[in-house]
Amino acid sequence: MSEILERRLFGPGPSNPYPEATAALGLPLLGHLDPAFLEVMDETCDRLRQVWGTTNVRTLPLSATGSSGMEASFVNTVHPGDVVVVAVNGLFGERMCDVAARCGAEVVRVDHEWGTPVDVQRVLDAHPEPKIIAAVHAETSTGVRSDIADLGADKGDALLVADAVTSIGGIELRADDWGIDVGYAGTQKCLGVAPGLAPFTINERAFERRVERPQSWYLDLGLLGGYVGEAGAKGGGRTYHHTAPVAMIRSLHAGLGRILDEGLETVWARHAEAGQLLQEGLEEMGLILFAEKGHRLPELTTVNVPDGVDAAAVRTYLLERHGIEIGPGAGKYATTVWRIGLMGHNARPDAALLVLAALKDALDQVA
């Protein structure tokens, strides 16, 4: 490669990693069973517990991207014929239905208009005795936050599966307090690490109900416990399962270290401030925000493309002229919505100002 490309990643993810996370990727590689690496792995699990807001022993980075976390959630908990109620208010809720059905679930789908939050009561009323209720905390496709705590409070005997891919490390998330039994996330958004791992957590209640021999060997939590040592649970013995993605885990370790050094609540406040600056600025430019007011994610803003503007041409201009990436809308909103993320290391006032100024320039030049 003759030229090193630098991009400002203001789309729906990946975001630009924290410098500490990038530096850790380039460290000399350790073996996956090296005592020095096992210490990094244990610390990474501890740090993940903090950003999840959980004490779950089984909290670990799965060795694949965020979507594998969704698969691990269902493949380990759905027994054939189980009723799984899925709140669908965007692309990732839809995907949950597909993944759960492949695990043999009887899926009860509760649809919402995209751009609106999950209606907790409708989801709770959808079936009298679901085995699992599943919802997306922060819908990456629409920029909407839903109230997971209210689902958790009234879930009854059901397990609550929550997608925290775009919320973890960016907005308040309290897995234990909110009654999340199984949660999965990604590294490439507000955690400020490259894509490649799925931070995952499951509590005792869900683990006890798990499928004994799930259809996936790779994501079998019964086997993965030994892989991370299950620190508190079984005295920390290690069993070889698969070769840990050492470089990525060290990078996650470093990114989480940066977040916890800054302070998790301070990081949330930084995301809130940057998102507010961006959203106010967009409205001042006369643009209309897509997500319902009161439920907008600060870390991921969705905005309607003005009438007569070529959405893709604006994105291309931003990329080629300014090295700035923003995202198209998802699904049927591909050409009528933009998605602008200020996540992780990018959740800063200067990034908000930059993307506003660049978008203004693009609208002047392209439209």
Place this chain on the structure above:
Amino acid sequence: MSEILERRLFGPGPSNPYPEATAALGLPLLGHLDPAFLEVMDETCDRLRQVWGTTNVRTLPLSATGSSGMEASFVNTVHPGDVVVVAVNGLFGERMCDVAARCGAEVVRVDHEWGTPVDVQRVLDAHPEPKIIAAVHAETSTGVRSDIADLGADKGDALLVADAVTSIGGIELRADDWGIDVGYAGTQKCLGVAPGLAPFTINERAFERRVERPQSWYLDLGLLGGYVGEAGAKGGGRTYHHTAPVAMIRSLHAGLGRILDEGLETVWARHAEAGQLLQEGLEEMGLILFAEKGHRLPELTTVNVPDGVDAAAVRTYLLERHGIEIGPGAGKYATTVWRIGLMGHNARPDAALLVLAALKDALDQVA
């Protein structure tokens, strides 16, 4: 981290990456749909075709470690009740039985003594009409090479699934010439890249027989085709499936570039030379090699621990005194065999001399 640990990774993998592969990990991150990244992805698939020895359109890096490649192989090709004949001559053959069974296969297991190669005729005779025959090319648990080409030549109507985790980039591998229908590998051994991806290839014959809606969404090859654009097949259109692990793919791209610049056959010869130096040196020290003569992998040498020597103490001494990692034996050979890898960037004469000298020192000091 106060001190940056440097290890010589002479175990069964990961190996020390090529410097180009490490440098690529630290490049500024690109978005997973950035045109510049899509070009890297396409080139990576092209380069993978070369190291696989295939023209298969569906050749790609799966977004998880090598073991996920095993799962992808079976989950996409095993229909319920299909007879799958598995050649078992080590840990990874055993694992194939587990993974295939979870996909609903009727597994016919052909056991061999560990340390010996697959007996092709016994495998072919194990069932009159198997749907799939599966074998490991280079058994990481024993250091043994088996003859995949002979299986391919006489497989009949069956699909041949081959594990090339420890062979790819280290010894001769010709997927198309040998009749491999489905192959999977890892990045962290002879390809000289950190662990985290599974180079995968499937030909048209196998793809046409695939499971329409496999139990794994994450590894569904029908969906993954759109993710990599299926260059030749469908005009290169892209469909969002999951977020590509961008940094790891760029690292694989760079590692493969290094190998192809050097020349694949030259790289094989380098592995052969380093392995021969090591194996001759071990025998000169009076040690007994574990794998059957004539079937020893140059990239991964197994050697019996001498009577009365504490195998783990030697490994600890090597790590702490010299920063050198070698591996224990696998399974029941955990304390009676060592595994010494000279893979990828480590497949060099100086590395062979170093590990011989260090092992001699360890035997003097510890035993």
